[in-house]
Amino acid sequence: MNIIKTINSRLCEEMQFALHESGLRVYVFPKKGFNKYYAIYGTEYGSLNSSFTVPGESEMITVPDGIAHYLEHKLFEEEDGGNAFDRFAETGASSNAFTSFDMTAYLFSCTDKFYDNLDILLSFVNRPYFTDENVAKEQGIIGQEIKMYDDEPEWRVFFNTLLAMFHKNPVKIDIAGTVESISHITPEILYKCYNTFYNPSNMALVMVGDIDINEALKYVDKHVSSERCLGKIKRYTPDEPYIRVKEYIEESLAVSQPIFRIGFKDNQPDMSGDELLKKEISTEIILECLFGKSSDLYLKLYESGLINSTFGTEADIQKQYGFTLLGGESSDPQKVYEIIKDKINFYVKNGIPKDSFVRAQKVLISQDIKLFNNLEGMGNEFIRSVLNGQNPLGYRDAVEAITYEETADRLKKHFDTSNCVLSVVKPLDGEK
Amino acid sequence: MKNINLKSGVDFHIIDAPKFKTNLLSIYLYIPFKRETVTKAALLPSVLKRGCTSYPTLKDMSCRLDDLYSASVSAGIRAKGDGEVLFFTSEYISDKYVGENLTLPIAEFLRDMIFSPLTEDGGFNKTYTESEKMNLRDAIQSLYNDKKEYAEVKCREAMFGKEGCGMFEAGYEEDIDDITPHNLYTFYNDVLNNAKVDIFVSGSIDEKAADDIKNIFDSLFKPRNAEYVKSKIADYRNGDIQNITENADVVQSKLCMGLICGVEPTSNEYFSLIVANCIFGGSPFSKLFNNVREKLSLAYYAFSRTVRFNGYMMVSSGIQTENYQKAYDEIMVQFDKMISGEIDDGEIDAAKKYLANAFNSMDDSLRQTEDYWLSQSIMNCNQTTSDLLDSINAVTKDDIVSVMKKVKLDTVYFLKGKAAEEAIV
Numbered sequence: 001m002n003i004i005k006t007i008n009s010r011l012c013e014e015m016q017f018a019l020h021e022s023g024l025r026v027y028v029f030p031k032k033g034f035n036k037y038y039a040i041y042g043t044e045y046g047s048l049n050s051s052f053t054v055p056g057e058s059e060m061i062t063v064p065d066g067i068a069h070y071l072e073h074k075l076f077e078e079e080d081g082g083n084a085f086d087r088f089a090e091t092g093a094s095s096n097a098f099t100s101f102d103m104t105a106y107l108f109s110c111t112d113k114f115y116d117n118l119d120i121l122l123s124f125v126n127r128p129y130f131t132d133e134n135v136a137k138e139q140g141i142i143g144q145e146i147k148m149y150d151d152e153p154e155w156r157v158f159f160n161t162l163l164a165m166f167h168k169n170p171v172k173i174d175i176a177g178t179v180e181s182i183s184h185i186t187p188e189i190l191y192k193c194y195n196t197f198y199n200p201s202n203m204a205l206v207m208v209g210d211i212d213i214n215e216a217l218k219y220v221d222k223h224v225s226s227e228r229c230l231g232k233i234k235r236y237t238p239d240e241p242y243i244r245v246k247e248y249i250e251e252s253l254a255v256s257q258p259i260f261r262i263g264f265k266d267n268q269p270d271m272s273g274d275e276l277l278k279k280e281i282s283t284e285i286i287l288e289c290l291f292g293k294s295s296d297l298y299l300k301l302y303e304s305g306l307i308n309s310t311f312g313t314e315a316d317i318q319k320q321y322g323f324t325l326l327g328g329e330s331s332d333p334q335k336v337y338e339i340i341k342d343k344i345n346f347y348v349k350n351g352i353p354k355d356s357f358v359r360a361q362k363v364l365i366s367q368d369i370k371l372f373n374n375l376e377g378m379g380n381e382f383i384r385s386v387l388n389g390q391n392p393l394g395y396r397d398a399v400e401a402i403t404y405e406e407t408a409d410r411l412k413k414h415f416d417t418s419n420c421v422l423s424v425v426k427p428l429d430g431e432k
Numbered sequence: 433m434k435n436i437n438l439k440s441g442v443d444f445h446i447i448d449a450p451k452f453k454t455n456l457l458s459i460y461l462y463i464p465f466k467r468e469t470v471t472k473a474a475l476l477p478s479v480l481k482r483g484c485t486s487y488p489t490l491k492d493m494s495c496r497l498d499d500l501y502s503a504s505v506s507a508g509i510r511a512k513g514d515g516e517v518l519f520f521t522s523e524y525i526s527d528k529y530v531g532e533n534l535t536l537p538i539a540e541f542l543r544d545m546i547f548s549p550l551t552e553d554g555g556f557n558k559t560y561t562e563s564e565k566m567n568l569r570d571a572i573q574s575l576y577n578d579k580k581e582y583a584e585v586k587c588r589e590a591m592f593g594k595e596g597c598g599m600f601e602a603g604y605e606e607d608i609d610d611i612t613p614h615n616l617y618t619f620y621n622d623v624l625n626n627a628k629v630d631i632f633v634s635g636s637i638d639e640k641a642a643d644d645i646k647n648i649f650d651s652l653f654k655p656r657n658a659e660y661v662k663s664k665i666a667d668y669r670n671g672d673i674q675n676i677t678e679n680a681d682v683v684q685s686k687l688c689m690g691l692i693c694g695v696e697p698t699s700n701e702y703f704s705l706i707v708a709n710c711i712f713g714g715s716p717f718s719k720l721f722n723n724v725r726e727k728l729s730l731a732y733y734a735f736s737r738t739v740r741f742n743g744y745m746m747v748s749s750g751i752q753t754e755n756y757q758k759a760y761d762e763i764m765v766q767f768d769k770m771i772s773g774e775i776d777d778g779e780i781d782a783a784k785k786y787l788a789n790a791f792n793s794m795d796d797s798l799r800q801t802e803d804y805w806l807s808q809s810i811m812n813c814n815q816t817t818s819d820l821l822d823s824i825n826a827v828t829k830d831d832i833v834s835v836m837k838k839v840k841l842d843t844v845y846f847l848k849g850k851a852a853e854e855a856i857v
Binding site for chain 1: 451452453454478489490491494495498499501502503523525528529563566567570571573574575576577578579680681682683684715716717721725726728729730731732733750751752778781782784785786788789790792793795796797798849
């Protein structure tokens, strides 16, 4: 198989890539000197994808909310009644999985027997085993997981922000679904989802560590059949209106003081590859310039006691959705909201100071260099880049290539203060 | 690792780790963990982070760090058994990737932050102290926002009282009003002059960089008669198991169980305990995971962990309120299996491999490596990774059973949420 090597000499890092005949994209990032190995095997399928057409059929189907996450839990189950955790236990690897809005991923890290572990990973993800009994059993466990999140104020304030921003984009639906929605899940529906989205051309395998890609590819050959290459999946994504749903949303929970998020929905959808990366980087630069620890605004809000060290920002800019959030704890979220909107309007009108733009670029480049210290961080970050059609070693170049004008344009388009939202979780009556 | 004793009570440790793209420079000030000073110690780093004479505001500090290729600086406290450390840590890019050596300016930055705080009238800056007192009050109260953590802290407090390892590291609200810029500054000077000092640097450190660090801090830290406190392991309870229930307006209840292990942190028995814990509830193949979660579907999480310095164990689980008895009974059934020796060789083997993986992974993180060696210093130990692996591999089933026989349930803490019929959303 043809192996393409890319070297980034400034970072002293290398990437090896092979396209498997099944359509699976396989990557190795060699890390000599580290004891650890990390592998992450993911599919571009998450909670967003509840409406689609099963390959070979013509009609669109809609499946219960929370099914991608349910499927993630159930794949660990094996035909002999055991689970994949037990098999990893025999090698000492530490394994896990997660489901996000647009991706499901299975992973392990180990310091020994890498190829045995890779064998286990590829084997259980490629061998679904769902029965009425084992599917029903999971409802109790996931039911408790959903309830745990119902009590987590950080999770609630986050999801409420999405509800206030999005009318139709399924990003507003809780990843795990509801106790009610998951009660409709059956083995038959799980197989339909599996057969559609766990098709190799929709997946990537990223490995980090002192790994021989040719050896790893033998295990890919063993478990990933090229007959399962099904081509393009028909996903249904509803059109999202520009306008927010509502400006303000609140919920009362057992918390000590109000927690808030300010949200900006991304209204420049349908991008991928370098174009998407540019959008993400310009957003990060704006966040750093306007709200970073060296900004005037952060200083003003902190010194006035309106925010504390929990304040932070986050940009989640993907192919199928995008939003930017700011928030933390505050005794007066409404006031923070007004100050932030005023400041954004000021910068839209007067421009971001050039020196802070340059400083923000430096901050992003530094974060990128630091990423290469952490094997798990590399794997998690890079599987997302490759599924988005981006070069994992090209982040720094992309940061350096961003122009001041592009950033100014993004500020105007994305940070529209007449279309942003405020979400607050406040203490229950009777508590502080 | 290279250890250099700079003077009485002040040590310098250099860890050579060129595989990383960053270096880590840390100053640790070790003090006894006391009820009288816990809140002041928690407040100190926040005040120092606000500004110093060279960089008087948050913005000044932050801009300086951005210029040093976005170096990070964190300061805080970390409990270490019957002691705690006040830490100042900077992570910065190593010269190979930025073309200049940042160790000297980073060491100068930490020096300014630690030794030249903003002061007025013989105390800390009033505005910063008062504002950080408010933030600390909020931080202490916000423990309640995370119910899992809250239940664990309350269980620990019920076990040991508000002293020693029963204390909450963030301190206590009732102390805050009495803290003044003046008495906080007096306390800080006492810490600076008397605490045991450990300076760690790790990453790609050449001789010049090590000398720079030494030259900067050597004259500032005076010799001192400072020693680590030997942590006392928790005593068994006289009398019945404590049962505590607290009501909360939440959907999911939290069940927390505190157990006393009677195991010294530096004994061989400690290794039997961590293997046993791994089998009982400390891994994804543990008895708690496989039975409480997988078999009975009672919980999303159910795990146990041990606290080395003080010899106790915590079991933690999130359950539906009406399943309290079922979950409690199942946890005890699994606990009894550990004592009666219903453990198969596969479980022991898996536990050893799981721990070996964790020990071998430590070396791939600068922060973990540094924290490991700091704890080793505090315990007066010098165990390398291969020592740890040898100790784990020597553990037998008999060792596991006999150490588990010493583990006694002490306190059951139940954060009781709404019952199912009230909780339907």
